[in-house]
Amino acid sequence: MCSPLESGMNALSMRMVTRSRSRGPGAGPRAGGEDPVPLGRREAAAEGRKSHHPIKRQQKAQRLHVAYESSDSEKGEGTEPLKVPIWEPQDWQQQLVNIRTMRSKKDAPVDQLGAEHCYDPCAPPKVRRYQVLLSLMLSSQTKDQVTAGAMQRLRARGLTVDSILQTDDSTLGELIYPVGFWRNKVKYIKQTSAILQQRYGGDIPASVAELVALPGVGPKMAHLAMAVGWGIVSGIAVDTHVHRIANRLGWTKKATKSPEETRGALEEWLPRELWSEINGLLVGFGQQTCLPLHPRCPTCLNYALCPAAQGL
Numbered sequence: 175m176c177s178p179l180e181s182g183m184n185a186l187s188m189r190m191v192t193r194s195r196s197r198g199p200g201a202g203p204r205a206g207g208e209d210p211v212p213l214g215r216r217e218a219a220a221e222g223r224k225s226h227h228p229i230k231r232q233q234k235a236q237r238l239h240v241a242y243e244s245s246d247s248e249k250g251e252g253t254e255p256l257k258v259p260i261w262e263p264q265d266w267q268q269q270l271v272n273i274r275t276m277r278s279k280k281d282a283p284v285d286q287l288g289a290e291h292c293y294d295p296c297a298p299p300k301v302r303r304y305q306v307l308l309s310l311m312l313s314s315q316t317k318d319q320v321t322a323g324a325m326q327r328l329r330a331r332g333l334t335v336d337s338i339l340q341t342d343d344s345t346l347g348e349l350i351y352p353v354g355f356w357r358n359k360v361k362y363i364k365q366t367s368a369i370l371q372q373r374y375g376g377d378i379p380a381s382v383a384e385l386v387a388l389p390g391v392g393p394k395m396a397h398l399a400m401a402v403g404w405g406i407v408s409g410i411a412v413d414t415h416v417h418r419i420a421n422r423l424g425w426t427k428k429a430t431k432s433p434e435e436t437r438g439a440l441e442e443w444l445p446r447e448l449w450s451e452i453n454g455l456l457v458g459f460g461q462q463t464c465l466p467l468h469p470r471c472p473t474c475l476n477y478a479l480c481p482a483a484q485g486l
């Protein structure tokens with residue numbers, strides 16, 4: 175009988191490591207006393223859907239965010255609460271609801287073949303974490319189906335740090351081919367596996383800083399490894415799908431040039447309760463609807479709310 179990964183492979187059990195700022199649609203139950211989403215915002219979103227000038231509207235919205243509230247004992251001492259304006263895209267809540275609706279069948283490749291589906295659920299926890307990291311390393315510039323096939327071949331031989339280090343480079347290359355940049359990945363997998371064996375007892379490190387220091391591991395992989403492997407939401411995992419869609423929907427205050435820049439821009443305003451959901455949601459949306467070259471805008475529920483729709 176397989177046991178669930180002790181430290182949390184289940185996204186539902188993820189815990190947050192950053193400070194809460196606000197809540198969005200679909201977040202968990204509100205704590206007592208929190209304000210609901212203002213009705214005025216919903217009305218504004220509904221009004222916006224009637225408009226056909228989304229580009230003009232897109233960058234204007236701001237909300238007032240109470241960054242600090244004085245305690246009862248401080249009230250009446252003449253101190254005013256500090257109010258810091260936090261930018262947010264005008265229609266993001268409705269856009270998110272629409273994407274969830276479009277993704278409700280969970281039938282995109284990422285839903286069946288993503289990193290959280292590629293490890294052996296019966297392996298010991300640290301082996302599972304290693305397999306998660308390895309599948310993430312294989313997945314860059316590679317379709318989910320190809321990554322899943324390579325993982326299947328590797329797992330058939332018993333996929334552990336030791337087994338990889340005992341496999342010669344040409345055999346490893348044959349096993350992972352045709353993943354993108356497979357020659358480089360053979361080199362990175364060997365180097366990373368040696369470091370994991372020497373410094374981490376065959377496990378993966380539990381911090382983003384240590385993960386990105388490993389050869390062939392980038393920020394997106396590190397945040398996903400933290401989430402899937404350790405059950406910790408350390409940041410938004412931004413790949414090319416998330417980067418592209420965030421820019422098309424106007425979810426960044428200004429156009430961003432790289433996934434890392436997009437991650438920073440999203441984390442500035444997106445409620446942290448939604449951080450763990452965004453990657454899988456947008457990756458699948460990018461695989462099925464908001465395609466890189468020919469997005470299916472006429473069938474997209476966000477057509478009237480999307481600043482990019484008219485220009486594609």
Ligand code: SF4
Binds near residue numbers: 423474481
């Ligand atoms: S309208 Fe087109 S560009 Fe905009 S989110 Fe939908 S598919 Fe993507």
